[in-house]
Amino acid sequence: MEVLKQRILEEGVVLSDQVLKLDALLNHQVDPILTMEMGREFAGRFADAGVTRVVTVESSGIAVAFATALEMKVPLVFARRKKTLLADPDALCERVPSFTKGIVTDIMLSRQYISADDKVLFIDDIIANGDAARGLIKIIQRSGAELVGLGVVVEKCFQAGARTIREQGIRLESLVRITSLEDGKVVFGE
Numbered sequence: 269m270e271v272l273k274q275r276i277l278e279e280g281v282v283l284s285d286q287v288l289k290l291d292a293l294l295n296h297q298v299d300p301i302l303t304m305e306m307g308r309e310f311a312g313r314f315a316d317a318g319v320t321r322v323v324t325v326e327s328s329g330i331a332v333a334f335a336t337a338l339e340m341k342v343p344l345v346f347a348r349r350k351k352t353l354l355a356d357p358d359a360l361c362e363r364v365p366s367f368t369k370g371i372v373t374d375i376m377l378s379r380q381y382i383s384a385d386d387k388v389l390f391i392d393d394i395i396a397n398g399d400a401a402r403g404l405i406k407i408i409q410r411s412g413a414e415l416v417g418l419g420v421v422v423e424k425c426f427q428a429g430a431r432t433i434r435e436q437g438i439r440l441e442s443l444v445r446i447t448s449l450e451d452g453k454v455v456f457g458e
């Protein structure tokens with residue numbers, strides 16, 4: 269998505285060789301018009317997949333997942349993060365490490381909002397190491413639903429997340445691929 273590359277160049281801040289701050293677009297502020305364009309792009313790419321639900325993890329994935337769900341006219345379900353695992357017979361839970369926060373969190377999705385009849389499209393903002401994504405993928409698989417694919421706004425190609433997920437045979441579509449953040453410069457890939 270060219271418009272997104274432009275906005276990342278204008279509004280992203282390279283914090284290190286590993287981390288690109290995208291608070292202006294994804295993690296603190298969202299531009300509804302740009303976000304709807306992202307949603308239309310994902311909806312178009314997965315138009316023939318028979319998606320019945322869009323799924324994400326709170327919080328930064330919610331806006332673009334909502335835009336995608338609105339375009340596809342299906343519900344959006346967001347997995348919750350909780351500090352402790354309370355016994356909930358309806359909940360599918362996974363423990364995941366968080367790259368940016370340096371802590372472990374539990375993500376939870378109630379069986380009430382996902383079932384074996386669903387065809388699920390997982391939308392997320394940024395894929396880095398893919399720990400959070402793998403956690404939600406495990407939850408989707410345990411629910412019995414079919415995962416038709418994963419759509420991410422920004423794929424950081426120099427970290428292993430996207431590659432390992434594709435190696436599992438999962439379709440992963442990204443709107444923008446970043447191959448390097450070295451020397452304070454954002455380099456995009458094809």
Ligand code: G4P
Pocket residue numbers: 286287288289290291295325326327328329365366367368369393394395396397398399400401402424429
């Ligand atoms: P992920 O790739 O599945 O997201 O897992 P990973 O463990 O690699 O990343 C953990 C968190 O760090 C994710 O946010 C991810 O979006 C964020 N992150 C990783 N690299 C970058 C980066 O270069 N820039 C920014 N802005 N974020 C990055 P999260 O923990 O899911 O939190 P939230 O944003 O939803 O609150």
Ligand code: NA
Pocket residue numbers: 295328329393394
């Ligand atoms: Na994030």
Ligand code: NA
Pocket residue numbers: 325326327328329392393394
């Ligand atoms: Na996210």
